[in-house]
Amino acid sequence: MTDQEKDGKKQPRDQEFNAARRRFFAKLGGVAVAGASGAAYAAWGGHTLSDTFADFFQKHYRQMTPDEVNDTIERIKRKAQKRYGVDIECADTPAIDGVVFGYALNISKCRGYRDCVHACVEENNLGSDTQYIRVIEMDEGSSNLHAGDHYYDPATVPMEGKYYLPVSCMQCDDPPCVKACPIEATWMEPDGIVVVDYDWCFGCRYCMTACPYQARHFNWGHPDLDPEKINKTTHYLGNRPRPRGVVEKCHFCVQRTRNGDQPACQEACPTGARVFGNLLDPNSEIRYILENKAVFRLKEDLGTEPKFWYFRDA
Amino acid sequence: MRHLSRSILQYMTLNIVILAVGVLLIGNPAYSADDSAPIDLGGWDWGAVTEEDMTPADDGRQQQEMPQLPPGKAEADYEADTLPVKPFLDSTPNFNIIPAKRTASMYPCSSCHAWRKINDSPRPLEKPHNNFELEHSLHGKGEFWCYTCHDLENPEGLKDLEGNHLTSQESYLLCSQCHSRQAKDWAFGAHGKRIGGWKGQRTSLDCAACHYQHAPALKAREPMSGPVVRVEMQRPAHWQSKSSDPHKEKSGHEQPIWERYAIDVTGPQDLPQ
Numbered sequence: 001m002t003d004q005e006k007d008g009k010k011q012p013r014d015q016e017f018n019a020a021r022r023r024f025f026a027k028l029g030g031v032a033v034a035g036a037s038g039a040a041y042a043a044w045g046g047h048t049l050s051d052t053f054a055d056f057f058q059k060h061y062r063q064m065t066p067d068e069v070n071d072t073i074e075r076i077k078r079k080a081q082k083r084y085g086v087d088i089e090c091a092d093t094p095a096i097d098g099v100v101f102g103y104a105l106n107i108s109k110c111r112g113y114r115d116c117v118h119a120c121v122e123e124n125n126l127g128s129d130t131q132y133i134r135v136i137e138m139d140e141g142s143s144n145l146h147a148g149d150h151y152y153d154p155a156t157v158p159m160e161g162k163y164y165l166p167v168s169c170m171q172c173d174d175p176p177c178v179k180a181c182p183i184e185a186t187w188m189e190p191d192g193i194v195v196v197d198y199d200w201c202f203g204c205r206y207c208m209t210a211c212p213y214q215a216r217h218f219n220w221g222h223p224d225l226d227p228e229k230i231n232k233t234t235h236y237l238g239n240r241p242r243p244r245g246v247v248e249k250c251h252f253c254v255q256r257t258r259n260g261d262q263p264a265c266q267e268a269c270p271t272g273a274r275v276f277g278n279l280l281d282p283n284s285e286i287r288y289i290l291e292n293k294a295v296f297r298l299k300e301d302l303g304t305e306p307k308f309w310y311f312r313d314a
Numbered sequence: 315m316r317h318l319s320r321s322i323l324q325y326m327t328l329n330i331v332i333l334a335v336g337v338l339l340i341g342n343p344a345y346s347a348d349d350s351a352p353i354d355l356g357g358w359d360w361g362a363v364t365e366e367d368m369t370p371a372d373d374g375r376q377q378q379e380m381p382q383l384p385p386g387k388a389e390a391d392y393e394a395d396t397l398p399v400k401p402f403l404d405s406t407p408n409f410n411i412i413p414a415k416r417t418a419s420m421y422p423c424s425s426c427h428a429w430r431k432i433n434d435s436p437r438p439l440e441k442p443h444n445n446f447e448l449e450h451s452l453h454g455k456g457e458f459w460c461y462t463c464h465d466l467e468n469p470e471g472l473k474d475l476e477g478n479h480l481t482s483q484e485s486y487l488l489c490s491q492c493h494s495r496q497a498k499d500w501a502f503g504a505h506g507k508r509i510g511g512w513k514g515q516r517t518s519l520d521c522a523a524c525h526y527q528h529a530p531a532l533k534a535r536e537p538m539s540g541p542v543v544r545v546e547m548q549r550p551a552h553w554q555s556k557s558s559d560p561h562k563e564k565s566g567h568e569q570p571i572w573e574r575y576a577i578d579v580t581g582p583q584d585l586p587q
Contacts, residue, residue: 118539
């Protein structure tokens with residue numbers, strides 16, 4: 001190698017180093033100035049220094065004391081105010097004793113309108129990339145999920161010779177996503193809902209590959225929410241605005257169902273195909289369906305024990 | 315001169331009479347040239363009923379294809395409208411219903427039939443009922459007729475097959491006569507839509523909230539927009555949107571998600587190469 005070639009390679013590297021050094025000192029100077037002013041505003045992404053520290057040292061949701069939960073929720077509210085300019089309410093309503101939620105869906109009645117999909121998007125503050133519910137258009141008489149099409153977009157539905165199979169999180173009783181998570185950022189609550197601590201998740205996406213139902217979704221960017229359409233009734237484990245780079249999923253509208261309301265998809269369904277209820281209540285409609293209808297679950301052979309059943313009329 | 319004026323007067327009078335008869339004949343829809351067969355008037359003189367009189371000005375039914383109850387309303391908002399269900403099975407569970415307020419296009423019947431005699435003989439629906447949608451699989455095809463379900467003395471009221479009078483809020487008792495399987499499912503919560511929360515006693519919509527009484531099959535409708543393309547999940551080759559709705563275009567269908575969030579990995583461009 002000649003000296004010229006060596007120089008030719010060395011020179012840009014030196015310049016790059018100098019440029020990087022300049023940027024570093026410029027940042028250091030910025031921090032010093034901001035710190036001197038006492039706000040540290042720009043350097044911490046618009047948050048105060050104490051909030052940034054508290055975020056960094058935030059515990060797992062299940063290890064927090066009630067005071068720490070309240071502090072965390074206050075920080076979440078401040079972040080939402082900073083990012084979207086809205087004052088949200090964020091609850092941490094615990095599971096109700098004696099309640100395990102279950103879902104039943106009548107595929108004879110589903111007509112593929114996708115009203116549930118968009119009610120879910122509005123309720124759960126989802127960005128335009130994410131839909132928790134996928135309605136799969138299936139050939140009549142077939143149960144081959146790989147032959148289904150969830151991008152269907154005909155002029156009118158239902159199409160002749162098709163049926164529609166809405167698939168979202170099955171809230172498995174033996175959830176493979178929970179087993180796959182290396183840091184226990186996702187777990188099953190006492191009422192059977194599999195939830196995610198969005199602040200504990202670091203986005204490895206093992207759970208997404210473990211889920212056989214493709215029910216988990218990754219936030220590639222900050223959710224692009226319209227501040228005027230943000231649902232301000234939120235839950236820590238539910239529909240609060242999520243950070244970038246974490247996994248999220250259907251949580252049976254935990255912010256609604258733990259207060260006795262129905263999930264948004266059930267309320268939006270115009271055909272009454274969706275039935276939601278307490279599996280431990282022997283007089284509930286879902287128990288009648290499980291005991292009197294021919295029900296099935298998706299991919300039962302995997303042993304994930306979904307709490308989401310499908311049934312047909314007759 | 316007097317003779318001349320009298321003949322002109324007679325000529326004008328004759329003309330007026332001929333014109334009036336012509337207007338009566340052409341203007342009366344029952345005798346218009348378009349109809350090959352005159353309709354059965356049921357022994358009643360319809361007079362000068364025009365098309366405008368027969369066509370309802372505002373067809374409210376078209377806007378009420380689906381339940382109109384707003385989602386998210388608390389149970390308390392429905393209390394004024396809810397009624398306990400009347401037992402119609404051996405073991406009907408206790409629950410409440412919200413009677414549908416959906417009415418037919420020419421409702422109420424008494425707006426005409428208060429002063430016009432009802433022709434109760436079964437016949438194909440013609441003027442002025444020809445705008446009336448009746449697609450109940452057997453109804454109107456000679457098997458069933460208006461007065462299979464309606465009360466002849468009080469057309470807005472209902473009457474079951476045994477002759478018991480029912481109000482419009484008890485229509486489920488009428489439907490359950492034939493649709494017993496659906497009625498049983500509805501009573502136990504496997505059919506129909508529950509309103510309000512999942513806790514406690516159920517409040518359901520009644521049959522007519524979702525099924526228009528006279529044409530109960532649900533109508534086909536355009537679906538809302540579908541999902542965006544995810545990593546490693548391509549649209550099938552045959553896919554093409556047949557939708558005419560412009561709002562679907564901005565849902566991110568066209569650009570794959572990994573391209574939108576692609577990070578520039580080449581680094582800052584201001585450095586000398």
